[in-house]
Amino acid sequence: MRTHYCGLINESLVGQTVTLCGWVNTLRLQSHVAFVDLRDHEGIAQVVIERENADAFAVAGELGYEYCLRVTGSIRKRLSANDKLKTGTVELLAEQVEILNVAKDLPFALHENPNEDMRMTYRYLDLRRPDMQQTIRTRIRLVQALRRYLDMRGFQDLETPILTKATPEGARDYLVPSRVHPGQFYALPQSPQLFKQILMMAGFDRYYQIARCFRDEDLRADRQPEFTQLDMEFAFVEEQDVQGFVEAMIRQVFKEVIGVELGDPFPRMTWEEAMRRYGSDKPDLRxxxxxxxxxxxxxxxxxxxxxxxxxxxxxxxxxxxxxxxxxxxxxxxxxxxxxxxxxxxxxxxxxxxxxxxxxxxxxxxxxxxxxxxxxxxxxxxxxxxxxxxxxxxxxxxxxxxxxxxxxxxxxxxxxxxxxENSWKPLWVTDFPMFEYDEEEQRFVALHHPFTAPKVDDIADLRANAAGAVSRGYDMVLNGNEIGGGSIRIHRPDMQSAVFELLGIGAEEAQMKFGFLLKALKFGAPPHGGIAFGIDRIAALMAGTESIRDVIAFPKTTSAQDLMTDAPSLVNDAQLKELHVAVAVAENAKG
CATH class of the missing domain: 3.30.1360.30 (GAD-like domain)
Known part of the structure; x- marks a missing residue:
């Protein structure tokens, strides 16, 4: 349908016949000539439609903003170059102009900055805006660079289940009713944590996945109910092995994607020092x-x-x-x-x-x-x-x-x-193993209940639980936690002891995590890993405050998709088939 992209024509094509497709960015219709700035995802090309070409000029009179066109013609040098466009030294003299689709009046012009609800409702138009195209493409380059780096270093890209077991520790699970097992539910994964640990027990040694994760929690600018992370796990490692590898990876990816040189090495700071000096476990060193x-x-x-x-x-x-x-x-x-x-x-x-x-x-x-x-x-x-x-x-x-x-x-x-206008990465280490929840009157895991403590002795851990230090570590960049990980517990007795300290009794532990405890008994290797927030890193690279800008189809802060009107009601027949009854709260009626 097309031979070239609008934003890639140049002087090497002068005298050649090309076909471009795109949208009418601007239209200037004069008595003897029409100028159309035709835009696609690579940029803008100026199209000239002369009155002598009666058929094409007639079509020009029908054009409107954001009409979708196909134009064939010859490339020529512009008499007056436009240095604001990368194609500004050439133009297309139209021979044929075809309207592929008309566009009704848009709810907002693409050069405007509409409010959030408008952007989410008409996300396809919002994404058509050049700045949003560039932002999303930054994310694409980030993911490509990460995959290249890991694939070249022997990491194995393995998928883990989306329908899994509900293990409510931390954020709320999204639950999925089972039609074939009445009254039972799957959960959407908050992370692939347990599966990637089991992959280490299975002998795969180096794992990664660009993983889709789900958490049913209140939203902020940097939170979404579904999000993407780079998940990684290594067998037979200590903290410095994981940190050294992923630090080099992040340094390379920032250089490749946005041309930024991050410091080498990243400074390290304990959790206690970060809280004392900066009042945050993700200090902004700028x-x-x-x-x-x-x-x-x-x-x-x-x-x-x-x-x-x-x-x-x-x-x-x-x-x-x-x-x-x-x-x-x-x-x-x-x-x-x-x-x-x-x-x-x-x-x-x-x-x-x-x-x-x-x-x-x-x-x-x-x-x-x-x-x-x-x-x-x-x-x-x-x-x-x-x-x-x-x-x-x-x-x-x-x-x-x-x-x-x-x-x-x-x-x-x-x-x-x-x-300061700069990039300031660091590692925060030596997090507390537990924090005490006054409301629930029990310890909760600061990272997650599979993080190993610094002490190997279970009696010591039990005796000093309040002050226990974990083998957890976070990578922080400009006040944002972009990655978090730890060395994992690989002994079943230590894992059971940690569950006990978290108020998870033996029976409950078997019900929720029995498969993990069983797997740990069969020669589980020492292992550790980390997960990076793809959305958060992409937002930093793109220079935007909200991760919604780097997600193609995000939810609003009320966890809604305004474009598709989700979540939505389902009919009684579907509910009956799933063996689900819906109870509507009084304050939700009418």
Missing amino acids: IALELVDVADLLKHVEFKVFAEPANDPAGRVAALRLPGGAALSRKEIDQLTEYVAKYGAKGLAWIKVEDLAKGRDGINSPVAKFLDDAALDAVLKATGAQSGDMLFLGAGKWKTVTDFMGALRLKAAKDRGLV
Whole structure:
């Protein structure tokens, strides 16, 4: 139907007859000539339709925006080049113009930036936009580069089941009723985790898969109910083996796909250090700001807001220095206070350092009066405060303070333009094995229940579960966790002990994970792996905030597909065949 792509014609084709297909990007109809910018996924070509060609010129009079055309003609040099187009030195003199399909008035012009609902409802038009074409093609190049890298290094691309067993630990499963097993359900996989471990037990040694995964959870800009990850597993490895291989892979892929050279090697930081310095287990190292612990400096003050958490082993008092922050207005401070309240802060203390040389007289703060000169001076020195700076102080329970001060660090830095324009990868290691869920009154796995602890002794793990460290590791890039993995448990007794510490009794463990425990008894090798979020990496490469931009057909933040109107009701006959009855909640009626 066509001989060339619109965006690939050039001067080497001058004098040749070619056929192009595409959409009318713009149309300029004059008395003796018509100019059509014809667009396909490679770019734009200018088509010239002269009045002397009566048939073609008549068709030009019928054209409209986004009409789908086929044009045949000869390539010639343009009298006036357009340096904004890669085809700007040539044009197509039309001999034949065929309308392949008309287009009714579009709900939005493709050069506009419509609202999210409009984009999702008319996703086929949204994807037709050149910037979205480029974004999606960045994702395509990413996946191609990853496959090439792994295929050349002996990794085996193996598919794992989509219909699998429900093992509700962590996010909610999507359930699929079984027609042939009434009352029983499959689950869509949250990850191929257990299957890839079993592949190592089966002797496949090096596995990868571009895997589709599903989680029935609340959505954010970087979350979708269905998403794609690069899943990998290695047999007979330690942490450094996995980390060294995938670090080299990510470095190569970034260079190949977007021409970015990432540092070599990536820095490493323990979870404890990341939380202490940055208030996050995925710190954005483009931001130089750091949290400073000042509890030891404030234990003696009479101000209970500081003194009580300072003297509490489970408390924290942390300070954040914001360079130039003394210029913040009271309204801006109040807005930051409201912001951190979403992360559990009951308030936000602040100290404006207007003139450091004047001592207390150069300080503007509602809390400075509660601090004696020694405490105030110690805080200023510990934070490295300078004239013109703002100090924010957070006090309370360790986790709460760490969370809201970490969020404040990001927010304040972005608001004040303190985010470096660069790429900052790192490894975060030595995560806690467990965290305690106050609501459920039990330990939960910080990564997943198949992550190995640093200690090999089960008695030691049981005795020190609250402080146990795992063999988990995350790759972080510019404040985003792009990959997470661990060395896995390969001994059945250790796996059973971890289940027990998570409140999963022997009977429940057999019901949910009996197949895994059985497999571990037959010479399971030490193994480990990692999974990378394809959507997240593609979004970073494309420079977009939302992974919805790099997924061809994403869901909205309410987990809906507005284009196909999914999810939707199904008829009673289908439900009956699946042995499913639907109970509608009162607040969902009418």
